[in-house]
Amino acid sequence: MHHTVMDHLSMQDTFLHRLDARSKLIAVVVFTIVVISLRRTGVGIIAVSAVGPFAMLLVGRVPLKLAALQIGCLCPFIMIIAISSAFYDRSVVTIAFGAYELNTTQGAIGAVAIFARFAVTMMAIIALSATTRLSDLLAAFSSLGLPKILVMQIGLLYRYIFLIIDRACHMLGARAGRKLRYLGLRRELSTSAAMIASLFATSTQTAQRVSDAMMARGFDGTIRSLKKSTFSIADTVFLAAVCAYMALLLAVKGVI
Amino acid sequence: MAPVISINGFSYRYPDGTDGLYDISLDIAGGEKIALIGPNGSGKSTLLLAMGAFLHGHGSIVVDGVEANKKNAKQIRRAVGSVLQNPDEQLFMPTLLEDVAFGPLNMGLGDEEVLRRSMDALGIVGLDGMKHKAPHHLSAGQKRSAAIATILSMNPKIITMDEPDTSLDPRNRNNLTSLLKSLKQTLIIATCNIPFAAALCKRAVLIDSGKIIADGPVEEIITDEKLMQSHGLETAAIPESIDF
Ligand SMILES: Nc1ncnc2c1ncn2[C@@H]1O[C@H](COP(=O)(O)OP(=O)(O)O)[C@@H](O)[C@H]1O
Ligand SMILES: [Mg+2]
Numbered sequence: 058m059h060h061t062v063m064d065h066l067s068m069q070d071t072f073l074h075r076l077d078a079r080s081k082l083i084a085v086v087v088f089t090i091v092v093i094s095l096r097r098t099g100v101g102i103i104a105v106s107a108v109g110p111f112a113m114l115l116v117g118r119v120p121l122k123l124a125a126l127q128i129g130c131l132c133p134f135i136m137i138i139a140i141s142s143a144f145y146d147r148s149v150v151t152i153a154f155g156a157y158e159l160n161t162t163q164g165a166i167g168a169v170a171i172f173a174r175f176a177v178t179m180m181a182i183i184a185l186s187a188t189t190r191l192s193d194l195l196a197a198f199s200s201l202g203l204p205k206i207l208v209m210q211i212g213l214l215y216r217y218i219f220l221i222i223d224r225a226c227h228m229l230g231a232r233a234g235r236k237l238r239y240l241g242l243r244r245e246l247s248t249s250a251a252m253i254a255s256l257f258a259t260s261t262q263t264a265q266r267v268s269d270a271m272m273a274r275g276f277d278g279t280i281r282s283l284k285k286s287t288f289s290i291a292d293t294v295f296l297a298a299v300c301a302y303m304a305l306l307l308a309v310k311g312v313i
Numbered sequence: 314m315a316p317v318i319s320i321n322g323f324s325y326r327y328p329d330g331t332d333g334l335y336d337i338s339l340d341i342a343g344g345e346k347i348a349l350i351g352p353n354g355s356g357k358s359t360l361l362l363a364m365g366a367f368l369h370g371h372g373s374i375v376v377d378g379v380e381a382n383k384k385n386a387k388q389i390r391r392a393v394g395s396v397l398q399n400p401d402e403q404l405f406m407p408t409l410l411e412d413v414a415f416g417p418l419n420m421g422l423g424d425e426e427v428l429r430r431s432m433d434a435l436g437i438v439g440l441d442g443m444k445h446k447a448p449h450h451l452s453a454g455q456k457r458s459a460a461i462a463t464i465l466s467m468n469p470k471i472i473t474m475d476e477p478d479t480s481l482d483p484r485n486r487n488n489l490t491s492l493l494k495s496l497k498q499t500l501i502i503a504t505c506n507i508p509f510a511a512a513l514c515k516r517a518v519l520i521d522s523g524k525i526i527a528d529g530p531v532e533e534i535i536t537d538e539k540l541m542q543s544h545g546l547e548t549a550a551i552p553e554s555i556d557f
Contacts, residue, residue, distance in 0.1 A: 190408070190445075192406070192407035195407070263402060266402045267402050267405055269367055270397055270402055271415075273365060273390055273394070273395045273464075274415050274463060274464075275387065275416055275420055276415070276419055277387075277419065281419065
C-alpha cells in the first residue's frame with residue numbers, strides 16, 4: 058500500500074520533481090548532517106530547521122497527512138531513545154514563556170529535541186522520496202559513488218520485498234483459513250517458525266530465479282542506465298538556496 | 314534448412330537425484346513454432362532451461378551452431394531469449410522502460426538504439442503508453458506482455474516461453490495468441506493448455522517423465538485420445554479461429 062502511494066507521488070510534476078535527483082540527495086544528506094550536529098538541547102533551532110523540509114513537502118505537493126502518518130509509524134522506536142535520554146540527565150532547568158515559568162529537567166528537553174530532530178530529518182527524507190522516482194534515486198546513488206552492486210541490491214530489495222510480503226500475506230491468510238482456535242503458545246511458536254523457514258526457502262528460490270532472469274538478459278554485474286541525468290539552472294538555484302539555509306542554521310544555532 | 318536447435322541424446326539429473334530429462338533428441342528448424350506439451354512435472358521447464366544454457370547435462374544441445382555449454386552461455390543467451398514462467402521474477406527494474414532496456418543495454422548497444430528497440434518492443438506488446446509505470450503495478454496480462462517485451466527488445470533468433478498462458482483470462486489469452494502468432498522468431502512454448510497450443514503451433518512435442526513420447530503435427534497428437542489421456546492431458550479439436 059505505502060509504496061504505491063509513494064510511487065504515484067513521485068510521478069508528479071513540480072519544481073522539486075524536475076530537479077536532478079543528485080541535487081536533492083546531496084541537499085538531504087547535508088541537511089541531515091547539519092541537523093544531527095546541532096546542540097542537543099536546541100529546541101528553538103530545530104523549529105527553524107523544520108522550515109526547510111516543510112517547504113519541500115509543500116512545493117513537492119506531498120500530502121502533509123501522509124508525511125505525518127509515516128513519521129508517526131516510526132515514532133515508537135524513537136520514543137524509546139528519547140525517553141531514555143529524559144532519565145539520563147536530570148539537572149533542573151527553568152524555561153520562561155513570558156510570565157509563565159516551567160521547571161523541567163535537562164533530560165526532558167533533550168528527549169523533546171531528539172524527537173523533533175528525528176521528525177525534521179524524516180520530513181526531509183519523505184520529501185526526497187516522494188518527489189524522486191526510485192530509478193532516478195538509484196542512479197543518483199551510483200553516480201555519487203555508491204558501489205554499483207550496492208545500488209543494485211537496494212533496487213532489487215525494493216523490487217522483490219513486495220513479492221515476499223505478498224507471499225507472507227498469502228501464508229497468513231491460508232493459515233487463518235485453516236486454524237480455528239488458539240493452539241497454545243508452544244504450537245503457535247513452532248508453526249510460526251515453520252512459516253518463517255518456508256518463507257526463507259521460497260525467498261532464496263525466488264532470488265535464484267530472479268538472478269536467472271537477469272542472466273537471461275545478459276547481466277554481468279554492471280548496471281547500465283539509459284538516462285543521463287542533467288544538471289540545470291534550477292538545480293543551481295536549489296543548491297544555492299540550500300547552502301544559504303544551512304549557513305543560516307549554523308549561524309543562529311548559538312543564538313536560539 | 315539446417316536446424317536452429319539440435320538436441321542429441323540429452324539427459325539431465327537434478328542435484329537432489331531427481332531425473333529431469335532422459336535421452337532427449339529434437340531438431341527445430343528456424344521460424345518453427347513448437348508446442349512443448351506434457352503434464353506438470355514432465356520436464357518442460359527443465360528442457361527450456363537447458364536450451365537457455367541454465368543447466369548442463371549429458372549429451373549435446375547445439376543452438377545456432379554453438380554448443381550450449383557453460384563457456385558459451387552468454388553467446389547462447391543472445392540467440393535464445395527465455396521468457397520464464399513467473400513474470401514477477403522476470404521484471405525487476407523500477408520502471409517498465411528500464412526493464413525492457415535492461416537486455417539491450419547489457420548487449421552494449423548505444424543509447425539511441427536501446428531506446429528505439431525498447432519502444433518498438435513495448436509497441437509490439439501494446440504497452441508503449443505505460444513505459445514509466447512500475448512493472449509490479451501492472452495487471453497479470455500486462456506483466457506477461459511486459460516480460461515478453463523484455464526479451465523482444467534483445468531481438469533473439471529463438472524465444473522460449475514457459476507456460477505463458479497461466480493466470481490469463483480468455484481475452485488476454487487471445488491477445489497473447491495473436492501477438493505470438495505475429496512473431497517471426499522461432500518459438501518454443503511449454504504449456505498444458507492444449508487449445509492454446511493448437512491455436513498457435515503447427516508442431517507439438519509431447520513429453521512425460523523427462524522423455525519425448527510423441528513429436529509431430531499438432532492436430533495428430535492432440536486428437537489422439539488414447540495418447541493424450543494416458544499422459545494426463547485433454548484432447549481438443551483444432552480451432553477454426555483463435556477464439557477459444
Ligand atoms: N530445482 C529442482 N530440484 C530438483 N528437482 C526438480 C527441480 N526442478 C524441477 N525438478 C523436478 O524435475 C522434474 C521436471 O520438472 P519440470 O521441468 O519443472 O516440469 P514441468 O515444467 O513440465 O512441470 C519434476 O519431477 C520436478 O519435480
Ligand atoms: Mg514448468
